[in-house]
Amino acid sequence: MATHIEEEAKEEADFASQVPRISEVCDEARKEFQNFFTSSPPGPKDLVIQSKELMTLLEHVAPMKTLRSLEVEHIYLLEPIMKTGGPLRYYLTRPEIAPMQHIVNHIKSDLNEKEQRMYHILFIPRVLALCEYILEREGVIGYVKRYSWNLNLIPLDDHLLSLEHPKTARALLLEGNYSILHLVASSLIDLEEKFGTIPTLHGKGNFSKKVMDMFIRMKKIKGLTEFQHPQKGLGVSEVILFDRSCDWITPLCSQLTYEGMLDDVFGIQSGFVEFSKEASGKGVPVKVLLNENDPVFSLIRSMHFSGVSEVLVTVSKELQRDYSHGRDKNKTIQEMKEFVKNLPQLRTKHDSLSTHLKASENIIRKKKEGDFQRQLSTEWTLLEGSNKVTAYDHIEESIEGQSNIYSSLQLLCLASVTADGIKEKYFHPFKSSFLHSYGHKHLVTFYHLQQVGLLKSKAKDDIISSKSLLKDDMAPFFQLQRLLKLVPKKPEDFNLKEPTDASYVFGGAYIPLSVSAIGSVVSTGGWSHIEGVVKNWEGSSFTHHQFKSVRNEQGRRRVILVYFVGGVTYSEVNTLRFMEQKLNVYFIIATTDIVNWKRLFDSFMEFEVT
Incomplete structure (x- = not known):
């Protein structure tokens, strides 16, 4: 007779065999890429790739062995000038102005020197009218064959899918470029075609709402109005869309899981980490x-x-x-x-x-x-809202001592976002000191951070009481902190090696706001538990039912897709995995890109920090 443990193991194995295989998500994209080359003229080919980021991304879809089988002889990084190569040249690029200008220059240079080449451009995810306009305006459109490659979500791991679209937050919040939202909506339709109709969609944030509206509209245009069962196994029962701008706090915190620290110290790109020869x-x-x-x-x-x-x-x-x-x-x-x-x-x-x-x-x-322990202590103080004066003293010392610019920005932005702004009497001295220490070129950095809501100056109060100085109790974050119990009362009591609480990812000091809110939606079926208490949390929220769910009739674990619009941190990925057993669900995590505090700040700067 089977023991209880054996029965549980069998049940878990059965469930694991039924969950959606996200490794199959980009199978069609792989075939499309290979067909692109096999249907082209035979012979050695040169592949010119827009960026290192795209080079790394390509390794998931077409590793070097595959490229060799497709007669790709040389791979180059796109540069302004290119004089080498054979007669068959293929470009892989996103539909952006800068790479298009480089390609135009290459073609014009070859024409001037009477080089005979065939040019092919493969756009990810599609050709835009703007790109064709540039080619036509420069008089080279007749020399180029253009293709769209519908590459959207890439499986980075068993649970994790990413569009790997860099600097999404900048595109959405600074540049007003919403093309990425179309890609998110399109990727949801592709997932439905693979794993069946998703009965329920939840969302938090204005961009998530736009994605849902696009998703519904695109389905109507395509005539996808009938319930579609998964091709095999279990389908996805719910999608939870979440805007990065609804939780800036989490990516501003120093990560403390191994995976998160690898990302903070070395940088993980498309699932790969590169160690220098010294490291x-x-x-x-x-x-x-x-x-x-x-x-x-x-x-x-x-x-x-x-x-x-x-x-x-x-x-x-x-x-x-x-x-x-x-x-x-x-x-x-x-x-x-x-x-x-x-x-x-x-x-x-x-x-x-x-x-x-x-x-x-x-x-x-x-x-x-660096003074990492003091950095952590200040971050935790700001999250608690318990001793702002001490935290501000450290911020001032960090700036005036010209510490790592990212560490100073972390603390400044965390102080602002947690308290819904920094009072003018502190904000302007901080700003003046920062520009003096790191250069007035960062005036534009400050402007961008203010534009997206990461830095904010609060109007001077007529009367500033000592209590209001120590804690801004009515700031949205502190209301959410109390409601969702984001900050444990005694983090020093936690066993970080065998954790029982999700706050372990930040040393027992903080549970990611995004994940806690998502957990609340999973448990209650909507946002009313939060919205009923916290009225001024950034961004709209919604729940949309396409069909009544029929997939959990026997109490089986639900498969839930969590989609971050604007990026996810590895700390959030780790926390969601940790919470699966507690919530009795299986999370598939999708995102526009993977972010941390460094990449976030880099995206809002106009130059590289050396």
Whole structure:
């Protein structure tokens, strides 16, 4: 008779076999890309790619082995001037003005020098009229064949899909470019075609509302009004759309899970992290794909960093034991065969252990270089709203001491967003000191941060009481903080190595607002629990029922798609994974891009910080 544990394991295995296979999401895009090359003239081809970001992205869809099979001989990064290459040139680019001008210059230069080439441009996700206008205006449109490549969501991992559209927040909030919203809506339709009609859509934020309106309109145009069952397995029962601008607090906080710290220290691009030759310890740069297939990374990715070294030591001992067992002279022939069969897995695990040991050492060294503990303490003080004077003193010291510009911006913006603005008597001295320390060129940075709501100056109060100075109780964040219990009362009591509370991702100090709000929607079925108390939270909220859900009749775990419009942090991904068991759901996470505080600030600057 099966035990209770065996029954649970069988039930879990059965559920796992039924969940949507997100690895299949871009199968059509892969075929489309290959058809693009196989239907082109035969012969060696040059592939010119707009950016390093697109190069990394392409590795998920068409790795080098695939490109070689398609006769791609050379791969180049798009530069203003290009004199090399063969007669067949293919460009891969997003439909943007700057790369189009480079391509035009290439073609004109070749024409002047009487170079004979065939030009093909593959636009992601589609050709825009603006691009065709540029080609026509410059007189080269007749020399170029143009194609659209409907590449939208890329599976970065088992739970995680991303459009990998960089600087989405800037495009939406500064430039008023809403084309990305069309792509989000289109990707939802593609998901429905693969996994069946999604009965219910929830959303928070004005951009999420626009996405839903586009989604409904596009379905009507395509005549998709009937309920469509999933092709196989379970479908998605709900979608929760969430605007990044409804929670600026979370990406402004320093990440403390292993995966989050890897992103903060090294930067993760399209699921890959690149270690410099110094950081790799191998004398050459090393590029590593981070996902569940990595035997060591899968164990530590969502852990608070304080527990990582203990796991790495355990894995090291296990490897030593396995290798020692393999060298045992008393082993039988069959046992030796089994050991040799498992050697590749052991070597993979050994390489992974070496990589993550070195990465951990580098993270520890980097965090020791600055005053990281004081930075964390100030962040937590601002989240609590308990001692603003102390926090402001540290912000002032950080700016005047010319600390890392990103750290200063983190604290400034966190102080502003949590309290719904910084009072004028503090804001203007902070601004003046910042420009003096980091350069007046950052005047435009301040302007952009104010435009998008990350920095705000509050009008001077007639009477400033000591109580209002210490805590802005009526700011939306502090209302949400109390309602959703975002800040635990005694974070020092938490066991960060074996957490029972989602706040572990920030050292027991804070549960991500976005995830807590999403958890509330999952539990209550809507936003009324929050909206009834917090009236002035940024952005509209909605719940739209396409059809009555028929997928959870027997209490089976629901599959819920959470879609972040404007970017998601790895801390939020880690927290959602942590909350799955508590909420009895399976989360698929989709996003326009992966963000952290550095990429966020970079997107609002007009120049690179050296």
